[in-house]
Amino acid sequence: MKVIIHTGMDDTGSDAVQSYLASLSEANIHWFDWPDASHTSLIGLLCADDIQKLPAFRKSEKTKDQLLRDKDDWLLKLEQTLKGKPQETLVFSSELFSSPRPASQRLALRFLSLLAKYARHIRMITYVHSPAGYSRAQIIQQALSGQGISFEFETLWPHYRQRFAKIESQLGSANLDYVRFQPEKFPGKSVASDFARRISTPAPESPKESGSTWSLEGLALFNHIQTLPEMSAAKHPVRRRLSRALGRSLETVGSTDFALSADTQEMMCQFYQEDLSWIEGRVRGSLREDINPDKTEISSARDLSRMITNAPELLDHALVALSIKPAATPRQRLVNKLGIVDDYFGNTSRTTEAPRRRPVRNKKRPGKRNAGRA
Known part of the structure; x- marks a missing residue:
């Protein structure tokens, strides 16, 4: 059986692709059925050294022994599925494969090794941001995290080689398709429709436009x-x-649409020129963007x-x-x-007044002595 893996950097429409893949009903291409929307927790269950330390299982009511039994059951199901008909294709999706975090990469590489034991061929399709697109997405993600926004280069740069070099080394560059995330150039401006075209399956019936709507x-x-x-x-x-x-x-x-200022973008691209050249050679084109005059610059x-x-x-x-x-x-x-x-x-x-302080209520209940006096 062949395997196709979908992955993408933050804010590249992974939810839409996963929802589409889970609804596939094609004869020769199947989504590997798993309770969650993506296969991230499946990969953790099968490949982590300590399952209970993973965020997906940290609050699980299951004991360590129960989780290990689940691991054996799902491993058996995966092996049996991969040993199926050679002409069929099994599809997975997880952002672990595009994460720069070493712990995530270790899990992703172990899962690839597991698949390689049974799969005839493994192909990965990953959606990557341009530096400008990534910096915009990262600014939004930082705000949503509630931890404050950093405009440091280290934070706003995608670090392409750090994300993909090990995956590419294990999988082989010929089996890893890098796709620039440009919703305006996708069919129907939908990343799910673009992915469907790349794996030769019918497009979603009601595709949603991809891309952030934040102003x-x-x-x-x-x-x-x-x-x-x-x-x-x-x-x-x-x-x-x-x-x-x-x-x-x-x-x-x-x-009002916005983007990182042109001066900041240029300085960042110059600082990370080697990394930029590395990814541009793989997407076969420039990832530099001209600043849209309709966008307000921030730095x-x-x-x-x-x-x-x-x-x-x-x-x-x-x-x-x-x-x-x-x-x-x-x-x-x-x-x-x-x-x-x-x-x-x-x-x-x-609206112009300072916030009022709420009175602090005494949560202690009166003891018998106080109750008697009352």
Whole structure:
């Protein structure tokens, strides 16, 4: 049996490709059935030294022995599937194969070795950002993480060779297809449709356009909200959930597109010229981009803060979706719990006031002595 592996850098539409592949009903090409949307946790289960330390299994109620039995069961299923009809193709998808993290690469390489025992041929298709595309995606990902945005070169550069050199060495360069992520040039502007074309399967019936919809206004607002006292004081799990909820609400706010400034991009490309040449030789073309005059250039977090300072009405506009309705959803209840709506956005008569401190309730119950006195 032949194997095709899909992978892609962050924000290259992997979710859309995985959803499409899971719905395939072709006679000779099959998605390897696994409970999760991607095969990342499958690879971890089969290839990790300590399964329970993986994020996917850290909170599992299963014991170590139970997970090891699951590993044996899935390994047997994989082997039996790969020993199937030679003319058929099995498809996998995981961003582990395009990760720069050494731990992720070790798992990916072990999985490739496992597949090589039974597969007649392995082909990998990976979607890669241009430096400009990656820096934009990374700025958004940093904001969503709630950890603040860094404009350091080390953070905003894709580090292509670090991601792919070991995978290419094991798989062979002829079996690794590098595809530049350019949604505007994909069929229907859909990465899922592009992938379908590359593996000769029917295109998705209702493909969604790929690419981030974040505007400069939405990003500036999100970055600003992350600095509010309630956010910084919240416990990490609560802050992470709220960040995701706010991200979904602010993703469609505003319309100004943005990019890392041309000067910063050029300096970065010069600094990493060797790495850039390495990947350009594999995508067979230049990955440098001319700055679109319709995009606003940014080069530091100050550029985002300046937007809020110069246009404070954006702050009121953006949180309407969170404060205009009763707390009928988990997202709104979470926002209310932190006091952000009440203290900042819920009452327009107090929008210029400093946030009120909520009284600290005494959670201790009165003892028998106090209860008797009452």
